[in-house]
Amino acid sequence: MDFTSPIVPQQSFSEITVSFDVLRSISLCNFLVFGLCHDSLMWASFNTCGKMLFLVEDPTWVQTVLKDTPNLNATVVKYRTKLSEAGVTHVFLHDVNRKVDKAYANEFLCEKYRKHAIGRLWHFEIPPTRNVTSADGWFC
Numbered sequence: 001m002d003f004t005s006p007i008v009p010q011q012s013f014s015e016i017t018v019s020f021d022v023l024r025s026i027s028l029c030n031f032l033v034f035g036l037c038h039d040s041l042m043w044a045s046f047n048t049c050g051k052m053l054f055l056v057e058d059p060t061w062v063q064t065v066l067k068d069t070p071n072l073n074a075t076v077v078k079y080r081t082k083l084s085e086a087g088v089t090h091v092f093l094h095d096v097n098r099k100v101d102k103a104y105a106n107e108f109l110c111e112k113y114r115k116h117a118i119g120r121l122w123h124f125e126i127p128p129t130r131n132v133t134s135a136d137g138w139f140c
Contacts, residue, residue, distance in 0.1 A: 010039055011094055015121035019092050020046050022123065026090075036062060041069045091124040110140035 011019075023031065029050045033043060036054045044052050054074040056062050062074050091109055095101045097120045105114075109124045116123040 010037060011121060012119045014118045015094065016042075018116045018118050018121055018123050019043075022090055023047055036065050036072070036074050038065065038068075040065065040072055040074075044072055087128050089126040091126060093122045093124070095120050096122050107140075112140070 023029065023046045027047070027049065029047060031043075031047050031050060031052045033040070033052065033054045036056045040054055052073060054072060055077045056074055057077065059076045062076055066072060066074060093101060093105050093109065096105060096117075105122055105124075109122075109126065113124045113126050114122055115125050
């Protein structure tokens, strides 16, 4: 597989470094990515010995990206995820400078689980739901 591309990544070097360092620390991992972009080839190259799956809702966009990078593992899905089925989950949220992304992170990913904040990238480490306790019963 050729891991080179003329596409400039959407993230800065320091933002990419956060994700790369986490992937390197848990190498040979299963890495699930919500979305697909022209720099997805870069993300796949960070986990060459593990499994990486890109989940996308738009079949036309999948075809567009896979035309230039056919070796990426991308699947068109309708999201039906249950939090109770997840283990420790690493969430990388980019573009937190946008109002909707920041609001989503604050509402659903919780400040207390944020591990890194570099530029427009936030990294969260969400524990399994069985380990999440709160006096008032709320996730955050």
